[in-house]
Amino acid sequence: MLGTCTPFLSLGARLNLKLEPRIHSATKLFSSGYTSEINKSFGFSEKSSKLFPSKSLNHINPRNLHTSLTNYKKYKKSRLEQFKSKFVSAEDLNKRPSDLEIAKKGLPPNQPTLQGRIERDRRHMFHQMDPKHGYWTNKPVPVMEQMKIEMRSNPKKLLTQSFQIVKGEVEKWTDEVKGGEYNVNKNLREAFVRPGQRNKEWGFQSELELDEWIVTRDSDWGEGYSSAELKMNSAGTGAVFSGELSTRVPADGRTEEAGYVNIASVTKRKSFGRMKLLNHWDNYTHLTMNIRGDGRKYLLNLKVKRDLDITWDDRWHYPLYTRGGPYWQYVKIPFSKFIFGYQGMIQDRQQRVPLRIMQGMSITLKDKITGPFQLEIKDISLHNDPFGDDEHFAYEFYKVPNFWIGL
Structure with a gap:
């Protein structure tokens, strides 16, 4: 037994x-x-x-x-039930936490909807559907959809506004032609930059110049508690980027890390909404700045125009070390020193920043230190100093197999 x-x-x-x-x-x-x-x-x-x-x-x-x-x-759920659980019904897409739940958990007030969370958390190895990953302040509506809505409401007003927009764009194009935007001789003269020549790209001496920059924080998307603003200093000689950085993580069950603020340049446009590339950067060797910091480490990010969706997040980075105190600091950075990264991660296969397709730049603070910050900026300029930097690219090129990095 x-x-x-x-x-x-x-x-x-x-x-x-x-x-x-x-x-x-x-x-x-x-x-x-x-x-x-x-x-x-x-x-x-x-x-x-x-x-x-x-x-x-x-x-x-x-x-x-x-x-x-x-x-x-x-x-145990059947395969059909498991398949249906991966989809969200249309009536649930606009749902968000209630005001009572936000107050009880101490969440940031502007919590995203369920659709916003899905768009922000969506990741694919070989495809990117949204260039901003769902982080839109005013998401553009397709032209045809907008025209259908306005045609139903007031077709006469739509036709009048359409002709006015076309007229304004034609006037912009005329000014570009008169100003020599398409003049070959003028462009050739500007292409030859003398050694030691400087060109101020962005100034910070007026409110109109401050409108060329956009301030973003983690609290804008309901993913943190940081605050920041960009305003003129008391003397009117520059702008002050200041606020409070908070590394407190919201208890929303989704956010894993918090604490960042950023200012980014507005993409310049030509007539008919065409992007204006900063291709004149290719004639210079250094990026210069006049700043007065607080001792913190910021991050400079260069953005270039990319056509393929999987390369939309390509950036070139360089740390900006500031000194605390009352004195201004002159920063001179060779373009050969910028490091290639993708979505904030340094890549094994490095390459020099392609200045011919430059689109804009941004300044980020994310040093994981809770507390106030202040960065005063007088100008951001370009400098041609061929004798100050004889390197094409400052970092080593590693031989990495293509299948390691998906190229």
């Missing part, structure tokens, strides 16, 4: 189940020949009496041995 129970006991030990009391009671009932009582002892119903067709415990099916009160197979 003990020999017949040994396989069952070893199986129960391997499953780490507490079956000893039921095994002893089942052994006594087995010696009496009561198969139905054995089924009740193990928690099986009378319909499962076929599990014990004879007086040998070797016929027990190990798949049915469990001590839980519920059957896993009974509550």
Whole structure:
């Protein structure tokens, strides 16, 4: 009798189940020949009496041995239910946490909707659907959809505004032609930059110049508690980028890291909404800045125009170390020193920044230190100093197999 129970006991030990009391009671009932009582002892119903067709415990099916009160197979979702659970109904896309839940958990007030969370968390290795990953302040509506809406409401007003827009764009194009935007001789003269020549790209001496920059914080998207602003200094000689950096993570069950502020240059446009590239950067060797910082480390980011969606997040970075104190700091950075990264991660296969397709730049603070910050900027300029930097690219090129990095 003990020999017949040994396989069952070893199986129960391997499953780490507490079956000893039921095994002893089942052994006594087995010696009496009561198969139905054995089924009740193990928690099986009378319909499962076929599990014990004879007086040998070797016929027990190990798949049915469990001590839980519920059957896993009974509550297991079907493949169709698992497939449906991956989709969200249209009426649930605009749902967001209630004001009561936001106040109870201490969440940032502007929590995203369910659709916003899905768009921000969506990642694909070979495709990127949204250039901003769902982080839109005013998401553009497709032209045809906007025209359909306005055509239903007021078609006369739509036609009038359309002609006015076209007229304004034609006037812009005329000014570009008169100003020599398409003059070959003028462009050739500007392409030849003398050694030591400087060109101020962005100034910070007026409110109109400050409008060329956009301030963003993690609190803008409901993912943090940082604050920041860009305003003129008291003397009117520059702009002050200041605020409070907070590394506190919201208890929303989604955000894993918080604490960043950023200013980014507005993309320049020509007539008819065409992007104006900063291709004249290719004639210079250094990026210069006049700043007065607080001792913190900021990050400079250069953005270039990319056509393929998987390269939209390509950036070139360089740290900006500031000194605290009342004195201004002159920063001169060679373009060969900027490091290539993708979505904030340094890449193994490095390359020099392509200045011919330059689109803009940004300044980020994310040093994981909670507290106030202040960065005063007087100007951002370009400098041609061919004798100050004789390197084409300052970093080593590693030979990395293509399949490691998906290229």
